[in-house]
Amino acid sequence: MLRLAVTTNSETFERMREPLAARGIDVGHLRAKEFALDLSTPPSDEFDVGFVYPTRPMEGGVVAARYDIPWVNTRDDVLTSRNKAGVIAALSRANIPVLRSVYVSNPTTDASLMEAIDRANFDYPVVVKPNSTTRGVGIAKAHDPDSLSGLVDHLNLVHDYRATGDKSYLVQEWLPDARDYRAMVVDGTVVGAVERRLPERARADGRWKHNVHRGADAVGVDLPETHRRLAESVAEELGIRYLGVDLLESGDRLVVSETNARPTIDDDTKYDDDFFDRLAALVEQVAKNS
Known part of the structure; x- marks a missing residue:
């Protein structure tokens, strides 16, 4: 055994x-x-x-x-997925649809940031997201240039007084009313997915983050074939064998928002019947090839 x-x-x-x-x-x-x-x-x-x-x-x-x-999943796999900006850059180069993003390597000035935002032709609001955090930590929304500048001031202040390691961050487009999916890919094949939904009360209170650790519900769904192919293409491009791929769908757009090489296994009713068969086969293959 x-x-x-x-x-x-x-x-x-x-x-x-x-x-x-x-x-x-x-x-x-x-x-x-x-x-x-x-x-x-x-x-x-x-x-x-x-x-x-x-x-x-x-x-x-x-x-x-x-x-x-x-x-x-090796050390390189984990580090690759953790670098949100690196994932966006790699997928964009491969012509895989992603959120429009500006990467900010600290420190930077207001002028250079606003210039980059203008070049990206963003509309407000925009989302500010630390490059390496998980579970929705540190994500904020800026509704205009002044509030974006204030968020950057806050980040710079935190960075001055706290050893945070990676201090870079992303500014990304905001997709209104987007449906938020997490597809689980095992050895190149989507084996199940959930849609992360905010309770109506939370939406009424102005909440917008879909992270389960922030109160969203993960509901098992059958992904359309287009969504499955997109998630599988992400895993293939990154070369990661066990991967959570986050997709956002808004209007006629379907894009990759980020990935997770340490995805939590959810209730097995949210996955395909052969999920654990495929996972066991992957483990056995890795052991055999070592």
């Missing part, structure tokens, strides 16, 4: 344990943060393959050095 190392012990870990065990894969938790570790003592457990490389690069380097195992 293959032993799979999973560095999260939350929803994904619990939801995959029994289905993968039934397919000959023993899922074990490999702690990759918040530990004190005697590096001279060999690991007491063994794994054949890792699921997704740890999210913290330094701890991940330690774990990878102690466990010489292949990963379904």
Whole structure:
């Protein structure tokens, strides 16, 4: 029986344990943060393959050095997906439709930012999004040049007083009334999707972020073929085998907003019947090819 190392012990870990065990894969938790570790003592457990490389690069380097195992999603996969601007640039070069975006490498002046916004021919409002955060952290909307300038001042102030690592951010077009989808792609094939919807009360209160961690509901949907092909083309272009692809649909436009190489596994009723078959086959393939 293959032993799979999973560095999260939350929803994904619990939801995959029994289905993968039934397919000959023993899922074990490999702690990759918040530990004190005697590096001279060999690991007491063994794994054949890792699921997704740890999210913290330094701890991940330690774990990878102690466990010489292949990963379904490698360190490069995780770093590629985390760089939202890099993903947008790569997909745009490949003629895959994406949100119109301006990347801002700090520090920058108001004048250069506004000039870039003008060249991009944006209409207000625009969305300001930190380049490397997840779960909707730090995303804000600017309704005019003054409010955009104020948001930039705030970001610069935070950066001055806090060691945040990547301090760059994106300014992106706002798509009104967009439908927000997360497609799950396993080894090149869409195996299920959810639409993230805000409750009516939240919309009435002016909420607009569709992140589940911000109160949105993830509802299982059958994606149209055009949406599936788009999500699969993203995974192929990035070369990532286990990937969440976020799509926005507004009017006649369908675009990629970002990707996630550490997507949470949702309730299995929201995926195709062969989801865990395909996931198990991918794990076995990675182990076999190592």
